[in-house]
Amino acid sequence: MAKAENRLSRETVADGAIALADAEGLDALTIRRLAQELGVTPMALYWHFKNKDELLNGVVDRLWEQVDTTRDRSRPLLDQFRALAESLVAVLREHRALVPLFQVPGDNDPSPGFLEATETALEILTEYGFDVEPAAAICGNALRTAVTLVIGEPGAPTPQQSADENAEMIRRKRLRLETLPQQRYPRIVQAAAALTGCEADQHYGFGLDFFMTALAALPVPERAEQS
Numbered sequence: 001m002a003k004a005e006n007r008l009s010r011e012t013v014a015d016g017a018i019a020l021a022d023a024e025g026l027d028a029l030t031i032r033r034l035a036q037e038l039g040v041t042p043m044a045l046y047w048h049f050k051n052k053d054e055l056l057n058g059v060v061d062r063l064w065e066q067v068d069t070t071r072d073r074s075r076p077l078l079d080q081f082r083a084l085a086e087s088l089v090a091v092l093r094e095h096r097a098l099v100p101l102f103q104v105p106g107d108n109d110p111s112p113g114f115l116e117a118t119e120t121a122l123e124i125l126t127e128y129g130f131d132v133e134p135a136a137a138i139c140g141n142a143l144r145t146a147v148t149l150v151i152g153e154p155g156a157p158t159p160q161q162s163a164d165e166n167a168e169m170i171r172r173k174r175l176r177l178e179t180l181p182q183q184r185y186p187r188i189v190q191a192a193a194a195l196t197g198c199e200a201d202q203h204y205g206f207g208l209d210f211f212m213t214a215l216a217a218l219p220v221p222e223r224a225e226q227s
Helices: 002-006 008-022 031-038 042-046 052-065 077-094 096-103 112-128 131-152 163-178 186-190 191-198 200-217 220-227
Strands: none
Touching: 008 031, 008 052, 008 096, 031 042, 031 052, 031 163, 052 096, 052 112, 077 096, 077 112, 077 131, 077 200, 096 131, 112 131, 131 200, 163 186, 163 191
């Protein structure tokens, strides 16, 4: 145990917390349970995070670090923005159980990963021609869109479900819609399969297409002056 404690750092503790939540869900993430997984005493974790709230903030920081902020400047600006949004969505999809943490406003200092992603997004949008205020609003809406797409994925599994259990849950949901009174709800009955489950990449692709189409349609002051 002493050797395990010597190998601990804020990063390894946060990575262990992410792995635990991925495997068993966010509710399973406690200091005591995480200490068991890492083979250390709970007190060893408090050297790195004073309490669970600080640990959760550290987890969010680590997830932001995974977002790829690299810009391919040979591509159109809105394509660069979409690539950034796609990277964020990919990180959230991989760590679905932790997505609720992105909905909770925190009072902690913003993480370097968050600052880097936000700076890159604002840089792209202002280069495109948006003023700072609408660019900031777009960034906020992009984050909320990414979170909503992951939380709202039809038929998405949970860490507690096996593949068979998830398939059975989707089947029951679809059956409830398919057996509604058809004269009253003909369109819902027809769309039952689409409403209760879909191909994941199609779900995310459509959601990002929807957002980017709306973004491209927004008036841009600098471009209006040029036309």
